Amino acid sequence: MTQSFSELNLAPALARAVADMGYETMTPIQAQAIPQVLTGRDVMGAAQTGTGKTAAFSLPLLQRLLRHENASTSPARHPVRALVLLPTRELADQVAEQIKLYAKHTQLRSTVVFGGMDMKPQTLELKKGVEVLVATPGRLLDHIEAKNCVLNQVEYVVLDEADRMLDIGFLPDLQRILSYLPKQRTTLLFSATFSPEIKRLANSYLQNPITVEVARSNATASTVEQHFYRVDDDDKRGVLRQILRERDLKQAFVFVNSKLGCARLARSLERDGLNTAALHGDKSQDERLKALDAFKQGNVNLLVCTDVAARGLDIKDVPAVFNFDIPFNAEDYVHRIGRTGRAGASGLAVSFVSGKDARLVGDIEKLLGKKLEIEAIELEAERRPSGRFNDGQRTWRDESAREPREPREPRAARPHPAPRAPRAPADPLFDQPYEAKAASDAPPAWETAQRSAAPRGLSPNIKTRRKVAALFKAPAPAPAENG
Template sequence: MSFDSLGLDAEILKAIQEQNYTDPTPIQQQAIPVILSGKDLMASAQTGTGKTAGFGLPILQKWVEQQAQTTNKLEAKKGKRPLYALILAPTRELAAQIGENIREYSRYLPIRSLVVFGGVSINPQMMKLRGGVDVLIATPGRLLDLVQQNAVDLSTIKMLVLDEADRMLDMGFIHDIRRVIAKLPKKRQNLMFSATFSDEIKVLAQSILHAPELVAVAKTNSASEQITQYVHRVDKRRKRELLSYLIGKNQWQQVLVFTRTKYGANHLAEQLTKDGIKAAAIHGNKSQGARTKALADFKSGQIRALVATDIAARGLDIELLPYVVNYELPQVAEDYVHRIGRTGRAQNEGQAISLVCIDELPQLKAIEKLIKKTIPELTTQGFEVDPKIKAEPIKKSSQRRVPPKRGSANSNRSPQFNQNGVKSSSRHNHTKNKQPN
C-alpha cells in the first residue's frame, strides 16, 4: 500500500513526500481509511508508530473536501472560518509536536492551525484565535481558559481527537475532558488514540465514541522490536558514576535520561555537567521557555544528555534518538514502555538501558511481567553490585497529576515567554565489559 492509494489530496501527498514518507505505517494503513469513511475510531498503537500522521492526514483531507463544498469562499478568505477539528493532548511537548507535524503536512494548503497550552501568555493565543483557526491543538486546561474568556467557539467542531488518552487519565484530566466535550456539538467524528485499553479508557470511550471501529497494530503494553533493551545492575550510590562512564566510554552524543522526581532530574543534570557531560533537565516545574530551550539544545546537539521526568515520556519526538537510559525505574510499569518508546521510532533502531539497584528489583519484575520477556543484563568491570547492601523501600510519589486551579498562583502560566520559545548474557549469566555499541 502507498500513500497515493489512500485517496489523499495532491497537495498533502506533495508535503509528505518532502518529509521522506514512503509507505504508510500499519497504524496509518488501518486508521486513515476508517477516518476518511467518517466512522469513529478507537486505536491502540505503541509510541513511535506514526499516530500523528494517522489522524492528521485524514483530518486535512476531510477539511480539503469540505472546503470544496463551501459556497461562501469569500467569508473563508476573510478569516471568518469555523473551527473544524480539535486535537487534545496531555502535555505541552506533545501538543507542540503535533502542531509541528500538522504544519508540515499542510504546508501547501490554505489551512490555519494553532497550538495552545499553559505556561505562556494567553493573550497572543486569543489574538490568533480571533483571526480564525481551522485546526486547534490544545492541552485541556488552557483550552478551558480560552473557552472561559470567550476566545474560542467549540460549537462548530466536526472532528475531535483525544491523543494519549490513557496518559490524560493518569494526569487527572478526566473532568477537564468531560467539560470540553460538553461544549462540543453532538454530531461530530471522534478519534481516540491510546497506548493501553484499560478499563478506565473503555469507560471513557463508551461515553464519547459512537459505534467505533477498533484498530490495534501492536500488542498492548509492548515495546517496539527496534529497541534493544538492557538492564545494568548497579548500587544506588554509584548510578551517576556509571552513567557518566557509559556516556564517555561509548561516546554517546545524545541520550535521554529518565528520573522519578523533579529534584532528581535537576541534581543529575548538574552532576553530569560537572562530569564534563553537558546536560539539562526538563520537567513540570520548569518554565515553558526553559523546557523549550532545553529540548531545542538537545535536538541541535548543544547538550548531550537531557534528563527528564515522566512528563516527557510521551510528549517528546526526537528524530533518530539513539539512547534512552532509565536512571531510575518508573513506579508504574506501563511508563517504562512509554519512556523507552522515545527511541526506536519510525523503523529506526535504538537502545534502552536501565540502571537498576537492589531497591528496584520489584519494579523490574513488574516491567518484565508486563512486556512478557526477561531483559538481558550488562555488567561493567569495577561497577559490580555489593552483595552486602540490603534493599530499602522506595519512597513513592503521586503518579496522578492534579491540574492546578485556573488562575491560581501555581498554574505555571508565565507571560514572559512566547508561544514558540521555541548479544548480552541473561541476568543469571553475566558477561564482563559487554556494552551496547
C-alpha cells in the first residue's frame, strides 16, 4: 500500500518544498525509515539504489532541526547540528543540492565540503555557520585540523553508502571523525548493500538500531532489462555502437575498470562521431563536475566513467548502462546498473563478457543467486552513412558541405635515369677468400728453454707450472757494497 507525504505531517515549509519537487507518494524505504527517524531512533536502512534514500534521511532531519531555526546572522547561532558523510565528491555535491532544495523555504543553512577544490571558499561558508554539513571524510578532517568547524553540538550523523567508504579505506577517517562527536546523538546508516563489515561498524557506533530493509540484500531492480553478451575485446567498441544504433539510445553510462582505459575509450568514441565525456579519478574536480552537468543537460550522449560514478548519482531518465568491462567487485555491478531504471522507470543494462571474465561473472552469479545467460551477438559490418563523410575532425558532415576538389594536373613523365658508370676494378687481394692459418702446436721458444732445464727424474705425471711471458723485465740486482 502506497503512502503519500501528506500523511507524515511535515512542517509547512518542508511540505511546500516536497510539493515543489513533485513528490506525492513515498517509496518503500521512505515510508519505513522516515517515521522511525522522526522518533529519534538509530536506523540502518538497506534498499536498492535509486529508491530515494536521500529523502529518507534528509526530510526527518530537517523536520527535527526546525526547532533550532533562527534568522540571526551570528555564526554562533548556527552550529553544525547534522553531519552527512559520503564516499565520493559527486555524491556529496548531489546530496547537498537535494538538502538545499528541501530546506529552501526554511532558515536552516547547509553547505558541502569535499576534496579537489580550494579550501578557502569552503572555509568562508563554514565560518558563517551551518546547521547541516555534507562532507567527504578526508576533506572534513582537513577542516577539523584547521579548526574551521566544531562538531561538539552535532545531534545527527548520517553515513550514506557506508560500504563504499569502507571499500576505499575510509574506516580510520570515520573513526577519527566520530571521536569528535558527542556520545549522545542519533546515527543513521544507509547503504544499498550490507556486508559483515558494515554490521560490525553499526554495532560499534549505533545504539539499538532499527533495521529497515525493503529489498533483498544485493538485489537488482526488476525494472532493469539485463543482458550479457560474449564479445571479444577488439569487438566491444563496434558492438557498443551497434546496440546504440539498433535500440536508438540517446544517452548511456559506459563503465570501465581503469582510468587509462576510460580516457582511451572516450577518445575512440569521440573519433567515431559520438558526443562523449570521460569521468575518472585523474580528472580535476572542476572537470568532473562539468562532465556530469553536461550529461545531465543532455549535451553529452555517452558518459564513459570508472566506478567513481557508480554510487548514488541520481540522473533521471538515463535509458541504458553498458559494462564495457566486467567489474572486479561483484557488488559494483549492482551499483552500476542502478544508474538506470531509477524510481520505477525501465532501463537497459548490457555487459560485455570476454574470455578472461569467467571468474568475475561467477562472482556476480553468486551475489545475485541466479545463473546468468551469456548470449551471442553478431557484429554487423558498419557502413558509412550515405550522404555523410568524416572530415578528420571527429565529426560527420553532410556531403553538401564538402568543398569541391580542384582537378589535379597530370603528372609529368619521369626522365629515364642515366646509365651508371662502369665499376672501377677492385684490388684482387680483397677479393680472395679468408684462409685461416694452421695453428702451431709447438710451444714458444722461451717455454721450451725452461723445460730443457727441468731436473731429471721428475715424474711424468707431475706437470710443471705454466710459464707466462712477462711484460716487464725484472730489475737487475744491486751491486754488493765493499766492506
